[in-house]
Amino acid sequence: MTDSIKSHRTDILIVGLGPVGAALACILGQYNISTVVVEKDSDIFQQPRAIALDNEALRILQMIGLEDNELKKVIIPEVQMHCPYSGNFGRANAFGSTDGHPNLITFYQPDLETTLRDKLKHFKSVKVMLNTTLESFDQSDLHVSASLTNSDSSSLHITCKYLIGADGAKSFVRKCAGLDFSGKTHKERWLIVDAFATNNNFRHVEFLCDPHRPVAHLAAPKGRQRWEFMLHPHEKESEMMKDQSISTLLRPWGDADKFKIERKAVYHFHSRVADAFSSGRVFLVGDAAHVTPPFVGQGLVSGLRDVANLGWKLAWVCSGKLPNQTLNSYSVERQPHVKAMISLARLMGRIVMPKNKSSSILIHGLVRIIRLIPVLKKQIDELEIKPSNRIKNGLFVKSSKRNPLCGGHQIAQGYVKLQNGEISLSDCVFDYKFSLIGFDIDPSIYLQEHERKILSTYDVNFYCIRPLGYQALDCEQLPTNSGIDIEDITGSLLNQHNRNRIALIRPDGFIIDSTTSKGLGRLVERFETLLNTINTYQWNVHSDDT
Numbered sequence: 001m002t003d004s005i006k007s008h009r010t011d012i013l014i015v016g017l018g019p020v021g022a023a024l025a026c027i028l029g030q031y032n033i034s035t036v037v038v039e040k041d042s043d044i045f046q047q048p049r050a051i052a053l054d055n056e057a058l059r060i061l062q063m064i065g066l067e068d069n070e071l072k073k074v075i076i077p078e079v080q081m082h083c084p085y086s087g088n089f090g091r092a093n094a095f096g097s098t099d100g101h102p103n104l105i106t107f108y109q110p111d112l113e114t115t116l117r118d119k120l121k122h123f124k125s126v127k128v129m130l131n132t133t134l135e136s137f138d139q140s141d142l143h144v145s146a147s148l149t150n151s152d153s154s155s156l157h158i159t160c161k162y163l164i165g166a167d168g169a170k171s172f173v174r175k176c177a178g179l180d181f182s183g184k185t186h187k188e189r190w191l192i193v194d195a196f197a198t199n200n201n202f203r204h205v206e207f208l209c210d211p212h213r214p215v216a217h218l219a220a221p222k223g224r225q226r227w228e229f230m231l232h233p234h235e236k237e238s239e240m241m242k243d244q245s246i247s248t249l250l251r252p253w254g255d256a257d258k259f260k261i262e263r264k265a266v267y268h269f270h271s272r273v274a275d276a277f278s279s280g281r282v283f284l285v286g287d288a289a290h291v292t293p294p295f296v297g298q299g300l301v302s303g304l305r306d307v308a309n310l311g312w313k314l315a316w317v318c319s320g321k322l323p324n325q326t327l328n329s330y331s332v333e334r335q336p337h338v339k340a341m342i343s344l345a346r347l348m349g350r351i352v353m354p355k356n357k358s359s360s361i362l363i364h365g366l367v368r369i370i371r372l373i374p375v376l377k378k379q380i381d382e383l384e385i386k387p388s389n390r391i392k393n394g395l396f397v398k399s400s401k402r403n404p405l406c407g408g409h410q411i412a413q414g415y416v417k418l419q420n421g422e423i424s425l426s427d428c429v430f431d432y433k434f435s436l437i438g439f440d441i442d443p444s445i446y447l448q449e450h451e452r453k454i455l456s457t458y459d460v461n462f463y464c465i466r467p468l469g470y471q472a473l474d475c476e477q478l479p480t481n482s483g484i485d486i487e488d489i490t491g492s493l494l495n496q497h498n499r500n501r502i503a504l505i506r507p508d509g510f511i512i513d514s515t516t517s518k519g520l521g522r523l524v525e526r527f528e529t530l531l532n533t534i535n536t537y538q539w540n541v542h543s544d545d546t
């Protein structure tokens with residue numbers, strides 16, 4: 001045991017090395033920002049938790065540098081809803097992919113966390129300290145000072161520019177920052193079981209919305225299956241956790257005595273959101289900022305959206321390229337979307353857990369009726385009911401919703417061919433930096449010298465998306481191009497509506513503003529106004545572009 005006190009200085013201190021803290025550390029490592037991550041435990045948390053991720057989460061994991069083959073996954077083609085009284089009353093089609101990734105997959109959370117921790121070893125700017133607990137912190141206008149202890153009881157002081165609470169639902173950082181965690185803890189308890197089953201041809205997700213025993217059942221990688229059983233108030237946790245009780249619950253799915261139970265846990269679910277995701281120089285991400293019932297598999301996904309939003313802002317602010325008020329846009333941009341996702345999860349909870357036979361007949365009958373109306377059927381069957389990842393207020397220029405490249409929307413992603421013949425996903429080409437992208441038009445030739453200078457302050461790169469086959473044209477006939485031409489080989493980016501427009505994109509892929517070649521000078525002016533008004537906390541720059 002030692003009582004020596006060590007001191008460190010860093011730009012960013014992340015408290016908590018769960019999946020969200022690890023993901024943020026990877027992003028900061030990629031931008032070479034000096035970062036310390038502290039984690040009170042020595043090992044990855046092994047209880048059954050996240051199992052499903054959507055295409056948006058996979059796109060963020062791509063940003064983090066996760067290769068497709070680095071995470072074992074099962075691609076889920078559909079989600080089925082059954083009930084003893086209404087039969088198969090609902091079905092959502094998850095088949096196919098969006099923005100280069102499958103719409104829905106299942107995975108094994110400890111595998112993901114191991115992969116992220118391995119990635120962190122390669123970043124020189126990131127230091128991970130396990131067995132290290134945050135005990136207290138103080139913030140001033142200039143920095144945050146944190147006091148920590150190691151498992152050998154030695155003390156540690158870390159001074160940082162920004163402290164990030166990625167310390168889970170019971171967040172100590174949130175409490176110390178004085179941020180309330182409004183919402184509710186749901187009274188129902190759920191028994192979660194991961195098991196290796198013998199019925200290996202199960203490939204999808206099903207919800208058995210039986211008031212007597214609501215169950216969620218999911219196929220998972222490496223022969224695993226996940227069951228989530230709602231427990232009744234009279235059922236004792238200690239009894240229900242016994243393998244024998246679990247085998248009884250699993251019997252409808254085969255010879256349950258032969259199933260190998262891997263993990264089990266009982267949870268209450270919560271719907272809670274921090275009143276703000278930041279306070280001064282302290283920021284919350286992941287479960288520290290919000291918790292949701294898992295019925296639409298969005299807890300971790302929301303945490304990943306947090307770090308995709310906050311990561312680049314921290315990087316640009318720490319390198320002095322943007323003022324620290326930029327970070328005020330984080331809470332403004334993320335909180336409404338998180339709340340919308342929780343509302344959807346609660347709605348789904350009502351469908352999955354009808355109180356009794358009558359409410360089951362009523363609720364599931366209503367779903368059946370809704371699915372008779374084509375526009376509403378599409379909302380459910382094609383998962384269009386899921387809130388789209390659009391920013392309503394924040395660091396972008398507001399424009400008409402008819403604008404095909406509307407500020408606050410995320411740019412689509414697809415496979416593109418580079419001039420050297422290499423094929424890549426487009427986000428990787430844009431390299432998670434500011435980009436000025438012309439859609440079948442070279443933006444760079446329309447810029448005046450002073451406008452170029454302004455854009456170069458923020459490291460804006462220029463690109464030109466061309467239709468498939470453009471490079472096959474006779475090179476002599478092609479206009480000279482000072483940006484980078486890329487061919488849209490999957491037709492995901494370029495279309496008849498956005499052709500000849502130019503869009504300014506943030507490092508996280510969200511559109512700041514767009515215009516035609518004639519309006520490019522005004523776009524650069526609006527970008528400057530937007531960044532200058534960050535100090536006034538207003539997110540209200542409007543486009544005059546038609």
Ligand SMILES: Cc1cc2nc3c(=O)[nH]c(=O)nc-3n(C[C@H](O)[C@H](O)[C@H](O)COP(=O)(O)OP(=O)(O)OC[C@H]3O[C@@H](n4cnc5c(N)ncnc54)[C@H](O)[C@@H]3O)c2cc1C
Pocket residue numbers: 015016017018019020021038039040041045048049050051052053132133134135166167168169171172192267285286287288294296297298299300301302303
């Ligand atoms: C049953 C269940 C099913 C779920 N299913 C899904 C799903 O299908 N899809 C989905 O997207 N999400 C799902 N979730 C949610 C998902 O698991 C969580 O959102 C996610 O794990 C949260 O990650 P995190 O990094 O924010 O927090 P955590 O994983 O809780 O990590 C926080 C870390 O901070 C550390 N820490 C805490 N305090 C301190 C301190 N003072 N000092 C240092 N370290 C500290 C902790 O030890 C911990 O390692 C599910 C959750 C449950 C319970």
